[in-house]
Amino acid sequence: MKNYLRENLSVYNHAININPGQIVPDLSVEVYINESSKITTLEVPALKESNEINQENATQDNPLAKIERLSDTSAIIRWAPTPEEQKQLNSEGVKGQLVVRYDVDRESHPQQILVNEGYFVHFFAPSNLPTLKKHVTFVLDVSGSMFGKKIEQLREAMTTILSDLRPGDFFSIVIFSTNVQVWDPENNSPAAVDYQYNNNGEIILNTTQPELSRLSVVPVTPSNIRVAKEFVSRLETYSINIKQFIA
Known part of the structure; x- marks a missing residue:
């Protein structure tokens, strides 16, 4: 099987x-790598057993993976745990994602053309180009379905992503649950949303929803990043039934 990797x-x-x-008595996985450039790094991290953003074993090697370098540009990875080794991983059978991670010598071939079945793709990846400036709008789900571990992961991920923004970038934050709210950088809070009650005592939302404005978009500065992280750290899940009966 031939794969073009991400x-x-x-x-x-x-x-x-x-x-x-x-x-499985004879569980076995083999991965073959053939490159046009020299393989510089090649590793198989520990089995990824969940979708969590940060895993403690993400940087650990997989002791059951055997790496054989056939040449500078090719290699074979074999992963064949015995039944006993499978039980040590999971008594009900192995469950997870086996990841092979590698890189090649980009300096020697900064431009590459991959040809397959009459089609070609041109890769052009010069290393000396400056990072492009960007405007990022973060849209964050804080509905009831995010309760518990998911909202913790969201806060953790956003803290990391905000740290990766560069001077010259711009960003804004939108959160949504039953309704949509836009982060107000000046007050470091979501824009207020009005509610009202009808004659039956039901909650209905004001039809005027907050929108992104010029004041909602801020440049990346140490101060703005600090304030945004403070806002993100306070995010909690909430959900309001628009037509919930009030006793």
């Missing part, structure tokens, strides 16, 4: 989902 954070990643649902 590039993530300047490395190629090949992920294989493994979930046989039982202990």
Whole structure:
């Protein structure tokens, strides 16, 4: 099987989902890598067992993976845990994602052409280009479905992402649950949303929804990033039933 791998954070990643649902006597996975440039780094991290953003074993090597370098440009990765090793990972059978991560010598071939079945793709990745300025609008789900671990992951991820923004960038934050709210940087809070009651005592939202404005978009500065992180750290889940009966 031939795969064109996704590039993530300047490395190629090949992920294989493994979930046989039982202990397998002859479980085996082989990954073959053939590149036109020299393979500079090649690693197989510990089995990814969940979708959590930060895993403690993400930087650990997979002791069951055997890497064989056939040449500077090719390699074979073999992963074949015995039934006993599978039980040590999970008594009900291995369940997770096996990831092969590698990179190549980009300096020697900054321009590459990949040809396959009459089609070609031109890769042009010079290393000396400056990072482009960007305007990012973060749209964050804070509805009841995000309660617990998910909202914690959202806060953690946003703290990391905000730290990665660069001077010259602009950003804004929108949160949504039953309604949409736009972050007010000046007051470091969502814009207020009005509610009213009808004659039956039901909650209805004001039809005027807050919109992104010039004041909602701020440049990346140490002060603005600090204030945004403070806002994100206070995010909690909430959900209001628009037609909820009030006793």
